Amino acid sequence: MKTGYLKAFAATMCLCLSAGTVHAAQKALLIGAGVYPYLEPDAQLSGPANDVRQMADFLKGDWGFASSDVRILVEEGAAKNNILGSITGWLASETRPGDRVIIYYSGHGSQVPDRNGDEEDGLDETFVPTDYGRRGARAEDMLTDDEIASALSTLKGREVILIADSCHSGTVNRDVVPDLVSKGLDAKARYLPFSGVSRSLPVVRDEEPLARETNVHLTLSAALPHQLAWETNGSGIFTQNLIRGLRTREADLNGNGRVTTAELLNYLRPRTEQWCQRVEDCRDLQFTPNMSPRNEAFILQPASAEGPVQTVTGNTADDVSDVLPEQSSQEIKVSILPGSVHQIGDEVQFQLTSAVDGYLTLFDLTVEDDLVLLFPTDEDRSAGKTGRIRANSALTVPDPSYGFSFEAEAPAGKGKLLAIVTEDPVDLENLLAANGEFEPIGDKIDFMKELSGRLNKVWTADNANRSARWAAGYQDYEIRQ
Known part of the structure; x- marks a missing residue:
């Protein structure tokens, strides 16, 4: 089976810091x-x-x-x-x-x-x-x-x-x-x-x-x-x-010169929570910065002629990663087999390893800037593949039980895979189920905003509120003629 090929996702709110001429008050x-x-x-x-x-x-x-x-x-x-x-x-x-x-x-x-x-x-x-x-x-x-x-x-x-x-x-x-x-x-x-x-x-x-x-x-x-x-x-x-x-600009997690609110939130939370873990009296209630709304994508910058608060509306991988930046990416290893550079028509597999037990979601941000859900799809659900991934145990997509392979298809160019592992059972079911047919997701930025909002939600299942535990990592790939 063919997919467009790899590339990732992202969703949130954007906060860009480049100074410029102030037009609006x-x-x-x-x-x-x-x-x-x-x-x-x-x-x-x-x-x-x-x-x-x-x-x-x-x-x-x-x-x-x-x-x-x-x-x-x-x-x-x-x-x-x-x-x-x-x-x-x-x-x-x-x-x-x-x-x-x-x-x-x-x-x-x-x-x-x-x-x-x-x-x-x-x-x-x-x-x-x-x-x-x-x-x-x-x-x-x-x-x-x-x-x-x-x-x-x-x-x-x-x-x-x-x-x-x-x-x-x-x-x-x-x-x-x-x-x-x-x-x-x-x-x-x-x-x-x-x-x-x-x-x-x-x-x-x-x-x-x-x-x-x-x-x-x-x-x-x-x-x-x-x-x-x-x-x-x-x-x-x-x-x-x-x-x-x-x-x-340490909060510019994808290094593209602008800081989004998603990046900012994912920059702040580990730092305050790590400080909290060092202070015994802080641990019971935790210390987790919050943001509202979490399912938007604002670009915040010195006021400009275009308006003081802009939104992410682009179509590139940078726009996607502005909305959903890497998070605890060291906990996820994404490998493309047999390698990250392929010729058109090559068969490929994706091997993923997580440092923690959780649930895997895999996206392809294709050469043509489409966003495609690779796992879990409708076929995966029908086959009983729920996305469960065990710590330090490799999960391969597609594995031999699929009966088909992924193929690198034209046009040539560069793309990204995005892998997400949710350690907490964050509810993504209806969002993924509506896009499980190996087809490009219609409005990928809006989709990413909603996905990011759910990942950055307040986790309320423990005695104390905290941020939901998840990790996201991107992997580059290239398709050649």
């Missing part, structure tokens, strides 16, 4: 809530003011923001009315539909009882402004997601990016928020428990709370629902890695 509101004059000493944070300074330096130095484009609210300036007024006043008056707005918050997050019945779990997510506590522990003095959504409604038509280096973990109370300073560790959780909230068991949620309440283009947050965000050495760990990944 762009404004940034940067909020650092670290000094709380009405709260006890152990509630104080050393990092938010530093985070805001670093973010301002990045926006002005790397993304071309003018000083007048950036408003900073820190310490007493990060009071509730100042924050809301800066959104509904300054941002609303200084921008117009089509402009880009970045709102960045660094500080404590919390949860309080829902006041209008719109929350399934009965809780509103909040930011904690620095004037909280002046009248005691009153929920109405926090800044709720409903209030943020109402303020953002004044920015209708703007392309809003909301970044939060905080958390909203309703599974913890003040007694269990770690005091690592007393243990000789310079690390602190960015969560302020509210005395009116109690819960014996966590409500597990596969969505970003602030994104659910607010109509924004992109939400980036330091931690999944019911996790803690952390700071160390006077800066938020999420913010440190976010700025580093963008400024140095």
